Amino acid sequence: MAPRKLQIAAAGLGRMGHRHALNFLNRTPRAQLVAAFSPDPKEHEWAREHLEGVALYTDYDEMLKIEGLDAVVIGTATSVHAEEAIKAMQKNLHVLCEKPLSTSVDVCRQVVEEAKKRPHLKVMCGFSRRFDDSYQNAYGKVEQGQIGRPTILRSQTCDKHDPSGFFVEYAAWSGGVFVDMSVHDIDLTLWFFGKQIVPKSISAHGCIAVQPGLAQHKDVDNAVGIVEFWGGQIAYYYCSRMMAHGQEDVTEVIGTEGKLSVNLNPQNNLVQTYSGNGITREVPAHYYGRFEMAFVKEANDFAAACLDDTSLPMPIENAVKAVQIGSWLQEALVSGKQIHFDQNGKRLEKPNL
Amino acid sequence: MAPRKLQIAAAGLGRMGHRHALNFLNRTPRAQLVAAFSPDPKEHEWAREHLEGVALYTDYDEMLKIEGLDAVVIGTATSVHAEEAIKAMQKNLHVLCEKPLSTSVDVCRQVVEEAKKRPHLKVMCGFSRRFDDSYQNAYGKVEQGQIGRPTILRSQTCDKHDPSGFFVEYAAWSGGVFVDMSVHDIDLTLWFFGKQIVPKSISAHGCIAVQPGLAQHKDVDNAVGIVEFWGGQIAYYYCSRMMAHGQEDVTEVIGTEGKLSVNLNPQNNLVQTYSGNGITREVPAHYYGRFEMAFVKEANDFAAACLDDTSLPMPIENAVKAVQIGSWLQEALVSGKQIHFDQNGKRLEKPNL
Amino acid sequence: MAPRKLQIAAAGLGRMGHRHALNFLNRTPRAQLVAAFSPDPKEHEWAREHLEGVALYTDYDEMLKIEGLDAVVIGTATSVHAEEAIKAMQKNLHVLCEKPLSTSVDVCRQVVEEAKKRPHLKVMCGFSRRFDDSYQNAYGKVEQGQIGRPTILRSQTCDKHDPSGFFVEYAAWSGGVFVDMSVHDIDLTLWFFGKQIVPKSISAHGCIAVQPGLAQHKDVDNAVGIVEFWGGQIAYYYCSRMMAHGQEDVTEVIGTEGKLSVNLNPQNNLVQTYSGNGITREVPAHYYGRFEMAFVKEANDFAAACLDDTSLPMPIENAVKAVQIGSWLQEALVSGKQIHFDQNGKRLEKPNL
């Protein structure tokens, strides 16, 4: 008899949504993608071609009524993440939600509240880097004590420049670069330093270099921020949408007795080309090019956790904390003012925005 | 209605066989692993745990009788590859056979003869590097003319030293290091230089450095060979079972206007560790660590070719030619004599062995 | 007839001083080291062995009276740099002064005033990275427009951890990590962004991880700072004395159309060691290990500028500006407050310290 598979439905078939759907359909042996929801006729067209045997819905609520459904993977627009996640939990379904739960910390908290009521459900906000081989390997080395006490974390999320204007529109509702991009780096910080760390002060600076339209949304295309923690750790972040060469997401964890770097030398594959210009290595063009296998692992680990009732790598509260720190960085960026906290994490000044 | 999947059975569940079985079971969406054969009770035990829902056989011929079976993947001992492949073809089944078809060129030819009688069948000898992202990328660059005319190919297959004595036993029937290891590099040569190239002369030298027992099988643990082709190309190979650090399979293709390298800097992942010793990068311990995803792609491409009747990346004749060149290198190694050929590929001296 | 050589005297034979003396003695063909001054008998002993043919002085003023002397290279303790530089200028001598002129911005300015009175003299504060092949190559690429408009500069100066306690004592008078270490990175910023750039705001955070004694001097062993400039550029710096592996001074210059990195992969030489741990590259243990040849080039370029009356790569005013920005970063670090400036560079808040 074949083993039971996780019956899962996909919400959203856009940029990230269709990747989650394909991963659960084709590359997650212990899951079966039974349905997919999208409000968009074009995405249905795509689905009829690529998601053979999967029931398609234009109504999210209808989809949740499928008999025997176990879980939902949410890859819709950020603005509906939280609502869809809450609805799914109310139907007693496990939830894997693309990050962020919301760009609003308050809305994030509602999701967490709902999840707390149903501790038997697996509710995860997908921070893909937690599932990446290299980050997992680095984390293992930290745990073994190879670098002593982790003290400084430098992490950057840098996208290839997209001159189409997409990111200007996107800035209207993305929450700003620190919430949209650096939230990954912040999550890594909570992982490597420990989720209990408390910010002491936050600074951020940014500029607009290639996308003047961002000014209308009070956003920037390059930003640098620092978070100093009580206990003596510092994390500093760089996010940019200006890379000429491609995606470049780098992390360094510096400890009292050693250091680890992840992806300091980005590469598409193991080929080097030698020409009159020198020796050249190509770079992934996009985030998914760098982290594709991490998303596959995420799908597989999520299915396993649901089926076996094992713990997920990251409590849902972390997702809120990451967004919270991202929002503070964004506030520090826009206000031009440093933010300070007491040792309990209580903010010392009134919010600037 | 779900699309039709390739019904495939796995022969052999040993070192490579079990990987093929798992790949077709879990990571080949268009295939369904319906059965597996092994003569070994221990492998059956493993299969009961890992191959849920797959019928297990102790008799290869019985397995071939399964109704609706489309294909067989053969990962048994080399000595039975050819016989099993021929039997499968005679049952009108597609065949994916782990390399080599045989260490005997004559036996290889029998498989090819059988395949020629049934041109509607997909019969492939799995040279995994043809499915590796990096090699495919490099090949694309050569086809685009980025390096001019490929002229020199350097390729090595180097295994981590295994002090257990396994490879001494293995040498009794492996065909020798050039047939067992360099056959991959020779296949790359036929790919990058073109399968029509004709050897002009062959030299080889080897030594035993860490496995004295190899002498009894006229084999070595380090060998270097050169194949010069009519038309002015040269390939040179290094194979070794002595690496302290892990698997190191490197290829350079040098053309009249540029050069490509593949895996010149082996790595396990994107982590670097900084310590008092300097900066360190880990290396895959085994062949499968380097080429796992190539095997997955091989399974998927094979399934697609069978279902869609599209061509495979490599004609089965190539597998014979690669083994033939490997055997000549081995002969040159053991005899201590260079071998020469005329422009039609006819050998000029009498065989030495 | 042999060409005229620059007659130069060395002040200070300590850590940096003795290197300057040796470079002018042995590796600057157009200069002749005629004298050396040190108040320290041990340094005289060293000099008698290594500076054959060079007159030794225990009195700086006496040394300046040497007939025919053209120039002085100052490598004494920072506290006397400015005084010695001014005295030398008053004797009509060219001056190459180890950085910084002073940890006090006011004292730096006195040196600049003195230099302005004597425009025929070459007065240079040695920022060694300006003479480094790799930085010069990178700068050339920026000038050619290869990366568009330089927008973000990341630069770090990271020393190997020295557990001897030396740096605790040193902190008493070093001016703090941003003045002592990051001043190099700030100078690079003035070079790559242009010396006319005006800071808009400055943030800094630091921690003590391995040298608790630093607290008494209000200094830290790890610090991160950001300088945002009017015009839309941002520089961010990391300095540390905690590296387990050695010296790691890295710079990235990110432009609107490309990026350059310098020393992202530090190395002692071109050797890689392959062992059971993986593949390892050694790293320079000290600043001089990374920049030795830059110091040699500095000596040669200084000699040439004096003899040929050509311009130096860096006006003396820059040295003041770099120390000024370093002091502001240090202030932001210690006060825990961001600093802001108007478009003319006028400080908006009252100093915190």
Place this chain on the structure above:
Amino acid sequence: MAPRKLQIAAAGLGRMGHRHALNFLNRTPRAQLVAAFSPDPKEHEWAREHLEGVALYTDYDEMLKIEGLDAVVIGTATSVHAEEAIKAMQKNLHVLCEKPLSTSVDVCRQVVEEAKKRPHLKVMCGFSRRFDDSYQNAYGKVEQGQIGRPTILRSQTCDKHDPSGFFVEYAAWSGGVFVDMSVHDIDLTLWFFGKQIVPKSISAHGCIAVQPGLAQHKDVDNAVGIVEFWGGQIAYYYCSRMMAHGQEDVTEVIGTEGKLSVNLNPQNNLVQTYSGNGITREVPAHYYGRFEMAFVKEANDFAAACLDDTSLPMPIENAVKAVQIGSWLQEALVSGKQIHFDQNGKRLEKPNL
């Protein structure tokens, strides 16, 4: 009193000769370049500009008569190396001779004979790689036993393609690619394996890919050769004049317990350029770009050995052995036949050429 300096004269001011002259003039503190000889008026013109204070000669014998002369550095055409070296020794002068002593093994031996008669003289044939930091570091690691017993050596000397036709003319008298280029790699072999090793058999293959004119001189532009030694070591070499990207001289030494690589990733400096093409590192265009500092060290070490009567890093006999092995490789290349030797190094077949 200034210490005594080695009084040295330079013979030849061509491609390599003028570099030796400049190095002894400007970058060898313990030497004084007192004279230079060249038969070429253009080189005299160059010398008048660059070798100020150095006496110029058009007659080599006259130059040797200079009173107080200690040594000669010979950088003339290979055809006169031996004669000039012998003349210098007969005048009781130390000799640093650019490699090779001669392309004829017999002529090389005459130089060695002459040197043996005067054991107090320092007579060195300049194999520059022995003075390179990276090779010295690698050798130190081998001596410390870090890689166990060195067993396999791969080494290549690859020049940037020069389409001017220079190398076709040059082939008339260079001795062939193995004597001209691989002689460096052979010297490294004698260093890392030990100078006492005895060849057992030699194979070589080559082709002409970009310089058809080489055929008339029985030479090639790409060649691969293998030398197997009694005792179980193997060295294999690749030499080429076809590189599109620049100079690429790589060595790997593989031992029973580890491996070392030198210059596996060639680089001009520490800059990487990030653009739409990926990440690019430039490569030295020429041999001197890679080994400039090794030549400087060679000059300094030679001067020190002469002045202090200390031993040189390489006995003059080695230079003969390296040329001898190079000649055998060249013979194997041209004849298309393997060469064999008994354990005393006695050749088993009659020479083919």
